[in-house]
Amino acid sequence: SDDSGDLYLTDPNNPAQEAALTGPLLGLHRTVRELERLVQAVEDCPAELPILALVDGSLVLWGLSGRAYPPFVKEALVQDRLLVALSRMRDMAERRPLCLAAYVSLPRSTEVVNAARTCLCPFEVGRCRRSCSNRRSALSPCNLANELLDRDLFQRILEPGWRSAVYRTNSSVPRESYGDQQICFFYLHAGEEIARVEIPQWVANDEKLLALSHSLILDQCHRGQGYPVAISEAHEQAVITGADRQLFKQIVSNILDREGLPTYTSEKERSKRTPWV
Structure with missing residues (x-):
């Protein structure tokens, strides 16, 4: 594009x-x-x-x-x-x-905090999964940094x-x-x-x-x-104002009319634009 x-x-x-x-x-x-x-x-x-x-x-x-x-x-x-x-x-x-x-x-x-986790870990790099399995996750030394x-x-x-x-x-x-x-x-x-x-x-x-x-x-x-x-x-x-929205709707409506396509609106919206006698 x-x-x-x-x-x-x-x-x-x-x-x-x-x-x-x-x-x-x-x-x-x-x-x-x-x-x-x-x-x-x-x-x-x-x-x-x-x-x-x-x-x-x-x-x-x-x-x-x-x-x-x-x-x-x-x-x-x-x-x-x-x-x-x-x-x-x-x-x-x-x-x-x-x-x-x-x-x-x-x-x-948490990029800096994640780096600090290595300082809390007493194990060798690369042994994370073996030293702290999912079953023992609550006991992991690096848990001190959780939610930080x-x-x-x-x-x-x-x-x-x-x-x-x-x-x-x-x-x-x-x-x-x-x-x-x-x-x-x-x-x-x-x-x-x-x-x-x-x-x-x-x-x-x-x-x-x-x-x-x-x-x-x-x-x-x-x-x-x-x-x-x-x-x-x-x-x-x-900020998009109400006038901006109305202008956009009008542009879309004009394009649809030019292409011979129907335009749809709710009766509530139509009533707002129709003057009452």
Whole structure:
């Protein structure tokens, strides 16, 4: 699929094989499209300004993990689009002060906690299943970390304004599909919450860009009373109003009329639009 309005992805090697852009797949497509639009917005900015390109959510397409999507779906979303957008960002960052980051509010990740489990385990690596079987799971030493989230850990460690060390995500999606565009993350005490901030490897490797992302995100949170104001304003602009819904219905109705197809509505809806004498 391209931006011509198609609602499905097509296998270039087998046009008869398609995947409808519905449900979780539509969400993944929207995430990629938002990143592409962000790249375009950065390209339109004055070259001398330092820029934080901020994404709401994650840079990892978690929806691809554990789902049996055909290979052409992953190729269309990741190789053909997501990685292209990330590469364009990286190329611009070589010519101007630019950092890309994704802000995850109230994160439920346990990647750091899972790594800490190894410190609680007295057994050799690779003996987990043999040493702690399902029958003895209640006695496992690493159970001390059960139900503990990364944000719980860093709530006790970080002072307001501080960030954690930088880690690289162990998600199978970037590990298997992102190539040299691996995703890293750190935790930030934004004042009101512990947030997870995801950054590409090229930002993590550059101390100046890393510091820029830290300071600008913190400034955004201060301006937004604990949450990045740029994301809050984007949410406000994305709200669909009643007038928007009515316009959409009218557009659909006009298309159906033009194609000679019937339009249906409830009597309740019809009565709302019919004046009473």
